[in-house]
Amino acid sequence: MNDVFAEVEEIRATLPERHLLRDEIELKELSRKLGSSRSLRRVPAVQAFLEDLDVFKPGARLEATKAHINNQRDNHIFSLFDASYFPRLNLDLLTYETLPTDPYLAERYASNTMPVNITGKTSGFDSRVVVALFPENHIDGIQQPDDLIFYFIDKFLERHNRVTRLLIDEVMAPGSFPMIQGAPDRKIEQASSWWVRLHEYHHRHGDMPIPDFLPTKKAKPLAGLEELRVDVSGMLACLHDTQLPRQEAMAAYEFILAERLLRYAVEGIPRPNYDAVASQLLFNYLEGNGGIGLAGGRIELSSKLPEVLREFLSEIEGIESGIHTDPVEDVKQRLLDFTNRYTDYDPESRDYRHIPYFAEIKSRLGV
Numbered sequence: 001m002n003d004v005f006a007e008v009e010e011i012r013a014t015l016p017e018r019h020l021l022r023d024e025i026e027l028k029e030l031s032r033k034l035g036s037s038r039s040l041r042r043v044p045a046v047q048a049f050l051e052d053l054d055v056f057k058p059g060a061r062l063e064a065t066k067a068h069i070n071n072q073r074d075n076h077i078f079s080l081f082d083a084s085y086f087p088r089l090n091l092d093l094l095t096y097e098t099l100p101t102d103p104y105l106a107e108r109y110a111s112n113t114m115p116v117n118i119t120g121k122t123s124g125f126d127s128r129v130v131v132a133l134f135p136e137n138h139i140d141g142i143q144q145p146d147d148l149i150f151y152f153i154d155k156f157l158e159r160h161n162r163v164t165r166l167l168i169d170e171v172m173a174p175g176s177f178p179m180i181q182g183a184p185d186r187k188i189e190q191a192s193s194w195w196v197r198l199h200e201y202h203h204r205h206g207d208m209p210i211p212d213f214l215p216t217k218k219a220k221p222l223a224g225l226e227e228l229r230v231d232v233s234g235m236l237a238c239l240h241d242t243q244l245p246r247q248e249a250m251a252a253y254e255f256i257l258a259e260r261l262l263r264y265a266v267e268g269i270p271r272p273n274y275d276a277v278a279s280q281l282l283f284n285y286l287e288g289n290g291g292i293g294l295a296g297g298r299i300e301l302s303s304k305l306p307e308v309l310r311e312f313l314s315e316i317e318g319i320e321s322g323i324h325t326d327p328v329e330d331v332k333q334r335l336l337d338f339t340n341r342y343t344d345y346d347p348e349s350r351d352y353r354h355i356p357y358f359a360e361i362k363s364r365l366g367v
Contacts, residue, residue: 045078092124109201115193194252198234224278
């Protein structure tokens with residue numbers, strides 16, 4: 001496969017700026033380059049993409065490419081990508097291996113989630129921020145209900161080991177995360193796989209699911225609130241679904257809580273991204289309602305934490321249930337008001353500020 005990856009890189013280097021990638025002439029030239037490559041034109045994933053290029057028009061779906069991926073004809077993903085939040089993705093190739101999952105988890109919390117480890121990649125997938133691949137990241141920009149969503153668990157593991165473990169050791173009271181603190185990589189890998197399955201399942205359930213209400217929730221604070229809604233739902237499932245294996249479920253609960261409460265909280269300083277806004281919202285809500293406390297500069301988890309998480313989710317669900325009787329703009333404003341009640345919004349800059357506690361931690365630890 002080395003020659004295949006190398007040829008993709010060579011062609012990738014000749015492509016124009018991203019905003020020109022949908023130009024018909026440029027796409028025909030790309031088709032010519034791929035078709036004339038002796039090694040690439042033999043790869044089934046490339047053949048599928050070439051089939052789509054021959055008929056591609058703005059608004060059209062990459063039917064053959066998506067079918068190749070969704071049917072898992074092999075472990076190759078090849079396409080032309082265009083995602084503003086993954087700017088390094090372009091013409092790229094990925095190979096992967098799937099990870100095992102608990103049968104009950106996969107059935108009860110079913111979704112099109114694919115937790116995988118990367119086995120080979122071109123440079124676009126080297127980017128640290130590319131931890132997932134969504135169907136709309138392809139040049140067609142389209143997601144359909146049966147399209148697979150890939151999460152790169154090896155990147156989640158690397159990120160956890162590099163940032164979250166350090167934060168747990170330095171910020172949390174001793175013994176806060178007994179299932180994952182110092183756990184071997186295979187256990188963290190499994191917990192991460194559980195997280196993404198629960199995450200995607202809960203996005204698609206509730207009174208205002210995604211993608212149906214994506215336009216309503218696309219603004220930074222509401223995108224953060226949606227991420228928090230689904231992750232708190234996942235944590236509560238791990239705590240209360242007694243048919244889930246207990247050891248694995250508790251490890252997943254701790255993993256989701258640690259990532260959401262700690263790692264995301266230090267990202268994006270000085271300008272928080274939507275995940276960081278969600279983390280400061282969670283931190284402030286839990287602290288204000290007795291779910292966590294600060295003692296000697298360390299975070300302590302209260303015995304009330306599961307109850308407070310349930311109350312938090314109930315508040316969000318109560319607001320979203322209004323969608324069945326009230327105008328969407330009214331519900332949207334209530335969600336925004338709820339978010340701003342527990343975050344530090346600066347009306348002058350019209351943006352959110354980080355919690356000083358986490359800004360100090362980021363500076364001190366260099367994460």
